[in-house]
Amino acid sequence: MTSESITASWVTPSTRPELIESLVSGVDRYNPSNVSILEDYLYHQIRSQEYDCLANLAILKLYQFNPDLYNPDVVINILIKSLTSSPFPDFNLCISLLDDRPQTAHLDEPDPLPQLLPILTNLHSLLHQCRFPAFWALYQSDDLQSLRDNYTVEVVGFEDSVREVAVRAVQSAFTRITSARVSSYLNLPDGSELEDYISKFGWTLDSASSVISIPPNVDNKIESTVVQENIKLPQLAKIIEHTAVTV
Structure with a gap:
């Protein structure tokens, strides 16, 4: 939404x-x-x-x-x-x-x-x-x-x-989270009741690891961001000159 x-x-x-x-x-x-x-x-x-x-x-x-x-x-x-x-x-x-x-x-x-x-x-x-x-x-x-x-x-x-x-x-906030933690957040017993509840949201529980996987959405997707700054030569010269004066 x-x-x-x-x-x-x-x-x-x-x-x-x-x-x-x-x-x-x-x-x-x-x-x-x-x-x-x-x-x-x-x-x-x-x-x-x-x-x-x-x-x-x-x-x-x-x-x-x-x-x-x-x-x-x-x-x-x-x-x-x-x-x-x-x-x-x-x-x-x-x-x-x-x-x-x-x-x-x-x-x-x-x-x-x-x-x-x-x-x-x-x-x-x-x-x-x-x-x-x-x-x-x-x-x-x-x-x-x-x-x-x-x-x-x-x-x-x-x-x-x-x-x-x-x-x-x-x-x-999460893509993976333990069922015990979700159980404490939702105040539901860790087990079939919790699994039935989270299934409504498309979450899946790995019973072997007791880890819940949450489908990606606009908020929990981890994306790397590259920040690039362009400094022109005249600006760099001013920075060097200022540094030399202060030193």
């Missing part, structure tokens, strides 16, 4: 309904009466494994302009969806709209966002740095039980979306 097609799918996902397109692309994106439509669309994304960053950013912008609309659960779900867009900057774009925290006096319960925001930021950093084993260790820790039970359990395919981040990183 080219950078142009990636950008186009980010700006206008193929799964975006016409109604949402009209809201996101027009002046109605700032109409507070449409926030419930955008929130419903977010929960559709959560249930269907779809993703529309611009529509979700529109919700956060409406919360900025209309603090009384603020719903912390919606914000948390937006951040969780944007986690798995790494290495793209969606998570940071969402965070940038949370700088001015809205007043939460209208909430019936304590706002969970201040407690969860550092955790989500840490998870994002681990994914962005390709520290996948550390991500899984933190995500599956007892400290994040509440996040799993109350939020990510509702996000269909969340763990598979995290694995797709790891797959993109491996495909970009």
Whole structure:
């Protein structure tokens, strides 16, 4: 997939309904009466494994302009969806709209966002740095039980979306990699389950050496580059003259 097609799918996902397109692309994106439509669309994304960053950013912008609309659960779900867009900057774009925290006096319960925001930021950093084993260790820790039970359990395919981040990183950096290492990146047991999973991407496992081969692509191809510089005689004379003076 080219950078142009990636950008186009980010700006206008193929799964975006016409109604949402009209809201996101027009002046109605700032109409507070449409926030419930955008929130419903977010929960559709959560249930269907779809993703529309611009529509979700529109919700956060409406919360900025209309603090009384603020719903912390919606914000948390937006951040969780944007986690798995790494290495793209969606998570940071969402965070940038949370700088001015809205007043939460209208909430019936304590706002969970201040407690969860550092955790989500840490998870994002681990994914962005390709520290996948550390991500899984933190995500599956007892400290994040509440996040799993109350939020990510509702996000269909969340763990598979995290694995797709790891797959993109491996495909970009390796032509050969051990199955044990890939197993730790994907949080899948090294064996038939892992082999079935990687076969979807055209990767092959040599059972004798436990090495996975990854087909060449534009990112992992190793190509030698010859750099040739041409220095004309007058330029060389100036260099020699300058060297002689300084010495």
